[in-house]
Every structure is written in C-alpha cells, then in structure tokens.
Amino acid sequence: MNLLVSRMDEQQRRWYVAFESMRVGHGGDTLLGAITGLHPDTIRQGRRELESDLSGRPLDRVRLEGGGRPPVEKKNAGIEPALMKLVEDHAGGDPMTERKWVRRSLRHLSKDLRKQGHAACPNTTSRLLRKRKFSLKSNRKGQTGPSHPDRNTQFQNIQQKRELFTAAGLPVVSVDAKKKELVGNFKNPGVAWRQKSEAVNTYDFIRDAQCRATPYAIYDVNRNRGAVAVGTSADTARFAADGLEHWWRGDGRRAYPQAKQMLLLADGGGSNGHRSRLFKTSLQRFADIYGVTLTVCHYPTGASKWNPVEHRLFSHISINWAAQPLRTLETMLACIRGTTTRTGLRVSAWLNNKLYPTKIKVPNAEMKSLNI
Structure with a gap:
C-alpha cells in the first residue's frame, strides 16, 4: 500500500487512504493513519471530498487556488x-x-x-x-550613427546592379575580411556538445599565439559558394586582391567561363575600401590580366552588415567553430572548409603565407592611368 501511496500526489493519497478507511469502518482513520503516516484529519478530509463526489476539486491542479502564504x-x-x-x-x-x-x-x-x-x-x-515589467537585458548594438544622405540611393543602385548581373548570368561576388583570429590554445566563444570542456589558456596574449590570422572571404552570391583566404600577414588591399584572383583562377572561372564582367560588393572601408588607392590599382591589374571588367559597389557607411558575405558566410563559419580552440592554422582551415548549411552552402579555404607590406603609396600619376 505504501509503495502505491508514494507514487500519488497529495490529493490522490488522501482519497485513496480515505477509501480504504471507509472499507475498514470504525477506527479506520486511526489504523490507516498509522500504516501510511497520514494524519487522521487528512483522511477525514479525503472522506468528505469523496462523499461530495469531489465537487469543487480542480482537474488541472492539486491544490485549490489561493493557498499558501500571501505575497x-x-x-x-x-x-x-x-x-x-x-x-x-x-x-x-x-x-x-x-x-x-x-x-x-x-x-x-x-x-x-x-x-x-x-x-x-x-x-x-x-x-x-x-x-513591473523589468527584465534582464544585455547591451544591443543598434546605433549606427548618422546615415549618409545618399544611403537609400546607393542601396537601390546595388539592388539594380545585382538584378542586371544575375539576369545576365554574370558573377556577383561579395567580399570582406573577417576579424583577425589568434591561432593558439585560446578560448573561442560559443558552446559545443562535449563530455569534457577544452582546457585553454587563461589569457589571450599575442606572444603566446602561433600567429594572428586574417580570413578574407569571397562569396559567390548566386551560387551560394564561399572561398576564404587565410592570411598570416597584414590585411592589405593587395592581400584582398590576391584572394579574389586565387578564387577566379580556380572556382570562379570554371563557374563562369564566358564572363567578361563581374560585380563586386564590398564595405566602404578596410582593405577593400572605396578610398584605397592600392585596392583600385590591384583591381586594374586583375582586369588587365584576365580581361574582366569589374563593377565595384560599396555599401554605405554603417551598413556593412547588409553585405551578403557577413550574414551568409561569416555567421555560419562562426557557428561552425564555436567553442573550438583554433590551435593551428590547419584547424582553422578545417573548420572553414567544414562549414555547410541546409540551403547548400559550401566553402573552400587556403593558406596565404605571403608577406604583405603596409603603407604602400600609390602616386597620382599611376591613379590617373587607371581605367575607372
């Protein structure tokens, strides 16, 4: 009996024990109370509820509303x-x-x-x-600063260019550099299913790193294909152009063998910024070598998150290597190459160990020779 009683909630216990007490008759409350540990008053309450056909007892809760200490x-x-x-x-x-x-x-x-x-x-x-409608909150990035007066016009221009190039079967490529990553035994944000946590260094000192790697991505918007150059030097315009050239020599030219035009979507700053003279001269060199006319559209200031490479490629790479310490460059490359999605995203990656000097000056005479 006690085994059965132990599996019941409190109202079921008093009803069951009260039912057995009624079967015993006189003295049943005292006897059943001694056996089950229920107080005789509790058993008598159960009998009264049974005699009233459980009227007033709720079906979706054990106790009546209003019980317990007042707030x-x-x-x-x-x-x-x-x-x-x-x-x-x-x-x-x-x-x-x-x-x-x-x-x-x-x-x-x-x-x-x-x-x-x-x-x-x-x-x-x-x-x-x-x-009073208070809740826990974290900081939320939502302030982008004052917008450019031509912001909407530029978005419309980008959309029109994308539609034209897509309709013509020409490549639409989104490019950008991901944030630099320390390669070594360092913590990587995120969580992952494991039996034991990975042990990593307490501090993220650059002196303990193998190197500081810069992933530069080329995302083929229409084919949902990504390519990432992992550089170990500076994030310069020449590094960005070399990544684009490496992609075009391989996957790009195979996918678009007849293409003589290409649309590049890029942020307004960084190594592929609209003011970078070196980026413009590097693209001119690319166009001269491969005979491809490049149309470059830069996103307005504060609108980099609209660049497709940000939310269609970088976000999935970050999810794929979440909580995975990037101890070696091989680990980083493997995480990038292993990034896939249900919509068909596939990513290739390669290591670029070339040294890229910074602060290269492009003279005015060379800028005037560009076919812009």
Whole structure:
C-alpha cells in the first residue's frame, strides 16, 4: 500500500487512504493513519471530498487556488513603492515594449530594502521587478550613427546592379575580411556538445599565439559558394586582391567561363575600401590580366552588415567553430572548409603565407592611368 501511496500526489493519497478507511469502518482513520503516516484529519478530509463526489476539486491542479502564504506585497504595501524609488535612478527602458531594466544587482537592492525595514530576499526582489515589467537585458548594438544622405540611393543602385548581373548570368561576388583570429590554445566563444570542456589558456596574449590570422572571404552570391583566404600577414588591399584572383583562377572561372564582367560588393572601408588607392590599382591589374571588367559597389557607411558575405558566410563559419580552440592554422582551415548549411552552402579555404607590406603609396600619376 505504501509503495502505491508514494507514487500519488497529495490529493490522490488522501482519497485513496480515505477509501480504504471507509472499507475498514470504525477506527479506520486511526489504523490507516498509522500504516501510511497520514494524519487522521487528512483522511477525514479525503472522506468528505469523496462523499461530495469531489465537487469543487480542480482537474488541472492539486491544490485549490489561493493557498499558501500571501505575497509579501499584500502583507507590506510599502515594499513596491520603496523598490521603485530605489531603481528610479538606475533604470532604463524600451519605449515600444514598456520593458525596463536596472543596473543594480538583486542582492544590493534587497539589502537596501532591508535597511528601510522591508524584508525581501533577492528572489522576491526579482519577482517584484518582473511584475513591473523589468527584465534582464544585455547591451544591443543598434546605433549606427548618422546615415549618409545618399544611403537609400546607393542601396537601390546595388539592388539594380545585382538584378542586371544575375539576369545576365554574370558573377556577383561579395567580399570582406573577417576579424583577425589568434591561432593558439585560446578560448573561442560559443558552446559545443562535449563530455569534457577544452582546457585553454587563461589569457589571450599575442606572444603566446602561433600567429594572428586574417580570413578574407569571397562569396559567390548566386551560387551560394564561399572561398576564404587565410592570411598570416597584414590585411592589405593587395592581400584582398590576391584572394579574389586565387578564387577566379580556380572556382570562379570554371563557374563562369564566358564572363567578361563581374560585380563586386564590398564595405566602404578596410582593405577593400572605396578610398584605397592600392585596392583600385590591384583591381586594374586583375582586369588587365584576365580581361574582366569589374563593377565595384560599396555599401554605405554603417551598413556593412547588409553585405551578403557577413550574414551568409561569416555567421555560419562562426557557428561552425564555436567553442573550438583554433590551435593551428590547419584547424582553422578545417573548420572553414567544414562549414555547410541546409540551403547548400559550401566553402573552400587556403593558406596565404605571403608577406604583405603596409603603407604602400600609390602616386597620382599611376591613379590617373587607371581605367575607372
């Protein structure tokens, strides 16, 4: 009997034991109470509920509503105003959703409430804040600064160019450099399913790194194919152009054997920025060698996240190597090459150990000779 009783909830226990007590008859409550450990008053309550055909008992819960201790704000009406006064100078909020958040910890808020004579543990403080639509928040990047007056015009221009090149079967290529990565036994953000955590260095000192690698990506927008050059030198315009040339000599020219034009989508800054003289001269060299006319569209300032390579390639690479220490360049290359998606993304990668000097000056005479 006790084995069966142990698997029941509290109302089922008193009903079952009360039923058995009714079968025993006189003295059943005392006898069944001694056997099961239930108080005779509990058994008598179960009998009364059975005799009333369980009327008033809920089907979706064990206890009736309104049971338990009353909430602290009912016993102490001043605790909520006191808490709101404490967080008044430390609160921020979203005007659209009415969600709010505070910069002080629950422990400090509870301590200050106790100093004012309001007993409240951190859990109670948390509940009261949520009741007033406060919630935990992290920083959210959303401010891009003032936008360029021609921002929308440039987006429309890019869209028109993409549609024209796509309709003509010409390559539309998005390029950009991912953030530099320290290669060594360092922590990589993210989580992964493992039996044991990877042991990594406590500090990310560059002196402990094998090198600092720069992944430069070329993303074929229409074919959903990525190519990444992992460089160990500086992220220069020549490095960016070499990555584009390596891709074109291999996968690019095979995919577009008849193409005489190419559309490049790039950010406004960095190694492939619109002001980089070296990038322009490197592209002129590419066009002269391969006989391809390059149309370059730069995204407006503060709009780099709209570049397809950012959200169609880099995001998936970051997910693929999440929580994976990039101890060697081979590991980094393997993670990049292993990046796939259900929509068919495939990525190739290669190592570029070439040394790229910085601060190369391009004279005005050479700029005037470019066919821009």
